[in-house]
Amino acid sequence: MGYARRGRVRAPELIGRGGWINAKHDLSLKALKGKVVLLDFWTFCCINCLHVLAELRPLEERFGDDLVVIGVHSPKFEYERDHEALVRAVARYDIGHPVLDDPDRATWDQYGVRAWPTLVLVDPAGYAVAAVSGEGNAAALEKTIATMIEEHRAAGTLNETPVETLPTAVDSGPLRFPGKVATGPDGLLAVADSGHNRVVVAHTNEAGHEAEVLAVAGTGARGARDGGFAQAEFVDPQGLLFLDTQTLLVADTGNHLVRRLDLPSETVETIAGTGAQARWGATGGRAKGTALNSPWALELWDGMVAIAMAGPHQLWALDLEKEDIGVLAGSGMENLADGPAKVAAMAQPSGLSSDDGRLWVVDSETSSLRYLDRSGRLSTVVGSGLFDFGHKDGPAADALLQHPLGVVVTPEGPVVCDTYNSALRRYDPQSNELITLAREDLSEPSGAAVLGGELLVADTNNHRIVRVGLDGEVKPFEIRGLLPPAxxxxxxxxxxxxxxxxxxxxxxxxxxxxxxxxxxxxxxxxxxxxxxxxxxxxxxxxxxxxxxxxxxxxxxxxxxxxxxxxxxxxxxxxxxxxxxxxxxxxxxxxxxxxxxxxxxxxxxxxxxxx
Structure with a gap:
């Protein structure tokens, strides 16, 4: 991508009814004249947008005050229009640059944007000179930005005054944005303390009302280091799966890895992934030599470990004995289409749970509850498309979810963490209906597990684990001895x-x-x-x-x-x-x-x- 002066158009001004986040003062392109500005049109539900945030960090580090990155939040889901929800998302994903809250997508429309994510480069004279959509464009932009900075510095038209930022902070505690929770044999419990980049292992008491910390894996630093629990590193871990009393598997989402925790020796080992993000079209191979793409959830299925691979919109399977990994279901196209596993389409699968004959899947971007059967066919029970969402109980064909991230099988039917409705919903296979189990006192629940006759729920934006009974009552659950990371x-x-x-x-x-x-x-x-x-x-x-x-x-x-x-x-x-x-x-x-x-x-x- 070159820096071309021809074909430039004056960049429209930035407008957003929600105002600014991470900025000490309201910003405008007029006030930023003399700056190289990179606009990132994103929304916090979108896995591709999260990948681009990671791609932009090295650019921000390299160019410092010479480059101003501005996130233009342009929501897809109704929930994403809520300003406080966006503030929490900015904190959760450690975004340091200014973000414009544009709930009406006014700036999106002015720039003619049609896809998430889209990057638009604005030169110091205020002209939009380049626009690219999708992932993987940062390297090409880097050279263009460097050229633009040097030319304007030489011409004396580069404004190198720092833009004052005001980083967003949230009150959390021992847990910070926990993403998933899992129960295991002999009262074992694991929590993905996603915002702290660590995994908590605990033991529940006999009544199941609280737990005691046994160990914590991860220093709190972002990284992919294997080794002892006290030295290991993770990035935004999510899915958890106990294989037995000695082994816990972790979907290390931000590192694009699957890790194995040996509980007796308190060590962490990478068993799948290379640390690089796989691009579209990857099919698998040797587990340690195959790049993965945002593994989000784990579950046992047909003697293998099923993986909700959110990035390529597929399910993958990890064979622990053969140490191989490959596609289980999904064509890779982002959509909702039922049928044989290899041709069916999904959109950002993020939660898994299995019963005797079905692997249940929540497909977050299609707001759907689906299942894979043993014949290899993918079917949908709730949900109808990428832009069909809401909160509606009743017959499954008419019911609506909004960006669910978790599911757990119970004797009464699968319970869905209906994340953007901040609710728990239960599907009854007998009546083929969806009901709301709980909605009060929850904020973006993202994962759940069964403990006794109750559910343990990762109440993500409330930074806690809670118990939820069959009557829907939300009750506290304490993990004694757990402290924030040092x-x-x-x-x-x-x-x-x-x-x-x-x-x-x-x-x-x-x-x-x-x-x-x-x-x-x-x-x-x-x-x-x-x-x-x-x-x-x-x-x-x-x-x-x-x-x-x-x-x-x-x-x-x-x-x-x-x-x-x-x-x-x-x-x-x-x-x-x-x-x-x-x-x-x-x-x-x-x-x-x-x-x-x-x-x-x-x-x-x-x-x-x-």
Whole structure:
């Protein structure tokens, strides 16, 4: 993708009735004149949009203040029009850039957008110069953005003043946006503490009213490290499956992996996936050598582990004995179409549960409850299409769900976590009807399991696990001994991978982090700004360490080799203002692939994104 001046059109102004999130002040393209602006038209239900958020983080890190990414939230589902629901989604997915809440899709219409996600690049003069839809476009955009920045910097038309952000925070507690819950033999319980990037293993008491923590796997840092529970890392884990009292499988959704937890030894091992995201058309192969795409739920089916693979809109099957993995059902087309497994169509399957003859599936983007039978046929009992959703009880043919993410089989019939209706719904196979079991006091329930005669439910946006009886009463469930994760130590930091970047032999490096409102740089924990840069290949002395008292931190680098990596660590000490202030040391690490080129950029900005 090149940066072409021809065919430019003036970018329409940004409008959204819901206002701004993550921005200290309302923003406009007029006020952002001189900035390179990348508009991300997204909606928080959409798995492809979540993938693009991950693709954009390295761009935000590389270009810092020279690039302003703005999320234009353009909802599909009715629930997504709710401003507070969007605020929670922004926090849940750790979005650091400004987001415009456009519940009426006014800006979407002005730009003629037709698909989620769509990226539109606006140059410093205020013209829309490129637009791309779908995933996998960030690498092409990176080169265009770099060229645009250098040209406007040389012309003196680049505005490098930082845009003031106000990151969204939510009150959580020991759990943060838990996604799934599973029960196992001998009173075992597992919770995907998704927002904390960890998995909690506990033991329920005899009455089933509470549990005691046995172990926690994951440091809380984003990463994919195997090893002991205290060193292992996950990214947004979701589906859970006990194989026995010693083995728990985890769908490590954000890493595109399936992990095995050995409970007696407290170790984590990757058993499927490469860590890369599979692209459309993948069919399977050796489990450890096959890329996956957002595995979201796990269930035993026909002697294998069925996987709800949300990214390619399919079900996959993992054969633990043969260590193979492949497609179980779904053509890969995003739609609702019944029929033989290989030609049927799904749309973001996100929950699984099985009984004697059926593998039940909730298909979130078609708001449907479906099942795969042993003949290999996929059938639908509730739901009719990608844009047919709501909250309606009654005969299954007329009933409506709204973006369900979980399902669990009970003796009375499968219970659906009707996520965007913040409800539990039960389907009765005998009467072929859907009823609402519970709706009060729930917020985006995403997963459920059976414990005794009750349900344990991941009440995701309330950051808790609750019990729900057959009468629909929502009751508390405590996991005793569970604490929030400790602050991530420097050793556990996950480096943001950037590049390769073409840089000149002499480079000015600048790095910064946001200072939250109500806090200030403070030397109570040592020099308030500490910058470490190291590279055995590129720097003659191996590295340097700078300290200071202002942001961004800046230094000049002389690159001695043709290519290599720069490892950059920035520490920023801040304290609250006023007496009795609480102080924190925030840290960020980047690993930048570099190619030295005499015509490369003389600046490397690492900054506020991601």
């Amino acid at each position: 602050p991530v130590p420097v050793k556990g930091l996950v480096a943001v991978e950037i590049g390769p970047v073409e840089l000149a032999g002499e480079v000015e490096l600048s790095a910064t982090l946001p200072v939250p409102e109500g806090r200030k740089l403070d030397p109570s924990l040592g020099p308030p700004v500490q910058l470490s840069v190291s590279s055995d290949e590129l720097l003659s002395d191996g590295g340097l360490l700078l300290t200071g008292d202002e942001l961004p931190a800046r230094t000049l680098l002389s690159l001695d080799a043709a290519e290599g990596h720069l490892d950059v660590l920035l520490r920023v000490g801040t304290c609250e203002e006023g007496p009795g202030a609480v102080c924190n040391l925030n840290e960020r690490r980047w690993r930048v692939g570099v190619r030295r080129d005499d015509e490369g950029s003389p600046r490397l900005n690492l900054g506020l994104g991601g």
